[in-house]
Amino acid sequence: MPGARNGGSDLRVLRGRPQxxxxxxxxxxxxIWTDDFHxxxxxxxxxxxxxxxxxxxxxxxxxxxxxxxxxxxxxSPGP
Numbered sequence: 001m002p003g004a005r006n007g008g009s010d011l012r013v014l015r016g017r018p019q020x021x022x023x024x025x026x027x028x029x030x031x032i033w034t035d036d037f038h039x040x041x042x043x044x045x046x047x048x049x050x051x052x053x054x055x056x057x058x059x060x061x062x063x064x065x066x067x068x069x070x071x072x073x074x075x076s077p078g079p
Contacts, residue, residue, distance in 0.1 A: 036072035 043049060043056040044063045056062070056072075066072035 034071050037066055040066045040072045 039053055040056050040063050043053050043058045044060055047058045049056070049058070062072075
């Protein structure tokens, strides 16, 4: 999969992959960014719920489920 060079980082967009662990191993990636996980952490830490953060609750239990499942599922579609 081709990647873009940005400040020394090889950026790759990985979509539609049900199993991310083998993907990380096969590409040599250090990890995978997930917007939903980032948004859940931000809402828990800041309480912000404007815009697309409105789909997330500032609840540590929701963050724990996100970590346990290896990703989050948004409660509702964003604006």
